[in-house]
Amino acid sequence: MLNKTVIDHLRQKVGAGNVYHEREDLLVYGYDATPEIAGFPDVAVFPQNREGLQAALEVSRREGLAVTPRGAATGLSGGSTPFRGGMVLGLTRMNRIREIDEENLTMTAEAGVITVDLFNAAAEKGLFYPPDPGSQNVSTLGGNVAENAGGLRGLKYGVTRNYVMALSGFLYDGTEFHAGNKCVKDVAGYSLRDLLVGSEGTLGIITEVTVRLINPPQDKRTLLAYFRDIRTAGEAVSKIIAARIIPATLEIMDKTTINCVEDYARIGLPREMGALLLIEVDGHPAVVAEEAEGVRKILEEVRADVIRQAANTQEALQLAAARRTALSAVARVSPTTILEDTTVPRSRLAETFAEIERLSEKYGIRVATFGHAGDGNLHPTAVTDERNLEEVARVHAFFSDLYEKVLSMGGTVSGEHGIGIAKKGYLLRQFGEGGIGVMRRIKHAFDPDGRLNPGKIFLDEGVPAEMQTPGGTDG
Amino acid sequence: MAEPCPAGHFHPKDAPDYESILQCMRCGFCLAVCPTYALTNRERSSPRGRAALARAVAEGNLEFTAAVRDESFFCLDCKACSTACPSGVRVGTIMEFCRSQAQVFHPPSLPAGMLRDFILKRMLPSPALLETSMLPARLYQRLGLQWVVRHLRINRFLPPTLAKMEGILPILTPPLRLEIPEMIPALGEKRGRVGFFLGCAMSLVFPEVSRQTARILSQQGFDVVTPREVKCCGAPHLAEGERETARRLARINIDLFLSLEVDFIVTDCAGCGCALKEYEELLEGPGDHERVGRFRAKIRDISEFLSEAGIRTEGLRPVPLTVTYHEPCHLVHGQGLSGPPRQVIRAIPGVELREMKESNWCCGMAGSFALKELETSRRILERKLAHVRATGADALVTANPGCHLQLAWGVRELGMKQSVLHIVELLGKALPQ
Incomplete structure (x- = not known):
């Protein structure tokens, strides 16, 4: 807890309504969207301008507080959680579009x-x-x-x-x-x-x-395909890319996800299918027509089991409905949703799906996978219950094995969520001590005392990994 | 049912369901749609924050503090977060439970508690008492006192809450409950028999609107049965954390309407419809679930009912009006009804529907919120009315008495041109005389 003088000083400098120190406020500035991770700050400050922000930083230096910057706290790796307490520095009240x-x-x-x-x-x-x-x-x-x-x-x-x-x-x-x-x-x-x-x-x-900023695309076409075998879907993705067609959207959903969506939304999805691809090409109308045709041909070539093309915007929205609903459907299955962002070179997609299936069976957990097939960025999502510690341990073991495989294929442990707290151990595996060492030196050059968002990205030396990140290094 | 969970620092009676709290994955999607978060930018005044506070109490990490109580009442219970939530969390409902917890941990002072008890436990459950209580207001209008107050702008000297109460009250006529025939036969080819659930606010404050509802139902080919013994739906009780009385009222209404042998039970009040559809949840535990389920299956909002049954449009007269539609929270978020009211509006010849921005954003009425949180309520209303103004529509259509009062007041205060109409008033204009 900070003493009253410090709080009063902050309130005076940043504005009384922009400084929170009551327990009820601090509790809700401790989390982001990452399961199992939460901190508890000493104070939360929301400057409205640069002067306020400078004043807050000055107080944090004088008091030796850690500072954790925070946007909307929707992150999925714990990046904005105040892991070491101190000050949460909210940026949401500096929200003007300048020009x-x-x-x-x-x-x-x-x-x-x-x-x-x-x-x-x-x-x-x-x-x-x-x-x-x-x-x-x-x-x-x-x-x-x-x-x-x-x-x-x-x-x-x-x-x-x-x-x-x-x-x-x-x-x-x-x-x-x-x-x-x-x-x-x-x-x-x-x-x-x-x-x-x-x-x-x-x-x-x-x-x-x-x-x-760029020019918006003038036109868009939407296609949807179902595959009995997810490997065929992977093949379709590879062929589309190899044909030099770059869709704006190339999304995939596996069988578990399809069934979760159908359980929840009952929109008549074919439950027996192994995968769904949602493809949108956009750009100049002439190019769009050509690319849509190209995609269709490839889907026919690999013998997709069902191919649909939207005739208008209304139909396009209908085709996209399943993908849009994926997160909601999966999230409703259980209290805890552990959503990862495993990413591999696109050519290794089919293999990755096979590995996810094999490992989820091995560990006896339920994993729904959907994601951005076109860029190799998948969201294997484990549905579990954080109170069931034994099952959660199996989930972590699953991801640990999966990342081992992903790294062996030239993939990365994070495509878009960041390392934060959740993946510190995995990052070490990806970069080794050498790579991590360079990063640490960069960090030291910017922030020699380690006050800015401490505890993120790197494992602390001399502290067991399992104390620092939910899955530990080995899961 | 999941295994029972300890209530932590909640009182075990009427504690929020722990499973439903745990379902929040803190994705924050609700932040974008929460009116109180939009105004405060304070996490604890957001659905995600409120769920986290409830979770901390349930897990014993926080007492049920005054701040938790305050947040539970500062929540508008507009349920916009339920619509936005990917994982099905209903923070409004969790807050309703917290409001009943507040009665245990932070009971109101003696006079305030007595007044609360009188209103919730005596007055609202008794239509006759409720009607009598409106007499002074009617007298005030009939004797011309209201005219004097408004024209001499005496209301400037009233305390703000009273001034708003004075300003928001429309011209009152005798309650519909005592005037409406208990049975109005279907006109033309008969399509069925419906029970009309006449809400308290509709009967007392908008009797002419509900008269239209009954007239429309009959014109559309339905026998309309309106039982005089109907009780308050219990919505105010749920909102104020008085669940026990809500259960008592629910049982009476279920018995009453099941005895009528009607195909459907129709209401023109979004708040009532929402509460009636939640009876199953309210009456969880031992009891006759088959009957409650049967009752629940019959409940329809008027728009929902008309769009399901199909509107008979022959003989409808054109209504040359441009309208915009404000979605009552209890209709769009509470009952998931967004399409049907629009279908009804579009079915009326001559009417042009011009959509406003954020049509499903709360108007700031939210039950007693508009009287307790005057300033916040006014700011939410202004956001709404700016969007209404931008449409340039002739009329502002809605489907709930609370919204109706608040919007009509706002339109008057700001000197806007729009008339405020309940959706059945609009449809009523098209009906042959």
């Missing part, structure tokens, strides 16, 4: 702007901001940048990083930084911008971001 620059096709906004608001502001000017993480209706730009968030459009349009042109903010010691600019070409010095994107709030507090 839309139609000459340079950029938008500059504060970190707390909600992703979908950014998208809408661009759309009003006839422009397009593509990154669309699943939580875009609530997630913040700052959070998206800190986690380098992905989304459904990742395959064709890339992820948050591909749109960040510049950012500014503060280091823990109060130093202000500006990285990047509106120049299309810029090779001056190390790219601090690229270092900060995806740094999970461990290097600096990002307060303002300039993003690149």
